Amino acid sequence: MLVLLLLLLAHPLRAQTTAGDSTSRPWNGKSCAVVLTYDDAIDADLDNIIPALDSLGLRGTFYIIGSAPAVSRRMSEWRAAAARGHELGNHALFHPCDGSLPGRSWITPDIDLSKYTVTRAVAEIRVNNTLLKAIDGKDRRTFAYPCGDLTIGGVRFYDGLRGDFAGARGVTGILRTPDKVDLDNIPAFAIEDRPASYMIDLVRQAMETHTLLVFLFHGVGGGHAINEGRAEHLELLRFLKAHEDQVWVAPMVEVADWIRSISSP
Incomplete structure (x- = not known):
């Protein structure tokens, strides 16, 4: 019995499979991670995007400008979206x-x-956090730099906010492995008038390279000067759903906290 056990442990195929599993599925047991983010808190988020995500059981991150009209007018809908697992992220009070x-x-x-x-x-970003907590009751969320701007007079203002957030999303389109993700400036691919094939190809690249892919949308199906087609967006979502055994789709706060957990000593 002992000899058989030693042979099984020493079998090259067994060893190869174990190593392959750990290296090819490094993202919470999946090949890659995809985060769907939507900026500026507009009506299209509630009218077009959230219903599409909900219909497929997917969750996204919505970066909220506290002063946006769609926040004050439709607060109960944002609250309901957060209760269904979508993240309400911080995009500053006035989007400077x-x-x-x-x-x-x-x-x-x-x-x-x-x-x-x-x-x-x-101070304004922290006030927006207070507003968001009043909506969703949560203390943990991520931040997104308005316009991708990192500094004021050469000073990185997020340095004073690092303890307030799980991470901060930037605007540079790069695929990163878990150990290479900078949680102070998480890369993201800005999407505007792109075919579904372009977005799906990015997902395939992330699956092949075992990396994090963050999509940055504004309007979907209208409502913003920076817009993506509703049909194209839905095709992307359907692809993600069809490959959920390989792709970890989660809000930014969950992915950022997971990265932090595996990098902690």
Whole structure:
């Protein structure tokens, strides 16, 4: 009996399978992780996106601007979405962006991040956290940099907020393995008027390379100047659902906390 056990343990196929499982399914037991994120808290989130996600049993992260009209008018719907497992992430109270950068003529002085102090930016983001907790009752969530802007006068304002969030999503499209994800600036692929084949190909790449893929959407089916087609978005969701045995689809806060848990000593 002992000899048989030793032979089984030493069998090369057995050893190869064990190693393959640990390296090919590193994301919570799946080949890759996909996070669906949606910015700015617009009516299309509640009208188009959340119903599509719910219909397939998928959950996303919605980065909420606290001052957005769709927040005050439809607060009960946001609360219900959070109760079904969607994350309400923090996208700042007023979505300030750096107006000193090229192509930012649309930014008005009152939301010009270059005119903020770090103290003001941190305070407004924390106020938005308070608002979000009043909606969903949760203390744990992630942040998304408005316009992807990281600094005020050369100072990284998120440094003062690191303890407030599980992580912060950026806007740079890169695929990363778990050990390479920077939780202070999580990469994301911005999607605008893309065919479903482009998005599905990104998922396939993530599956092959065992990496994290974060999608960054604004409008889906209208409602925003940055828009993705409703049919194309739904085709992506159906692909993710069909491959849920290989793809871990979860809100950003869950993925960020999982990354933190495996990297902790």
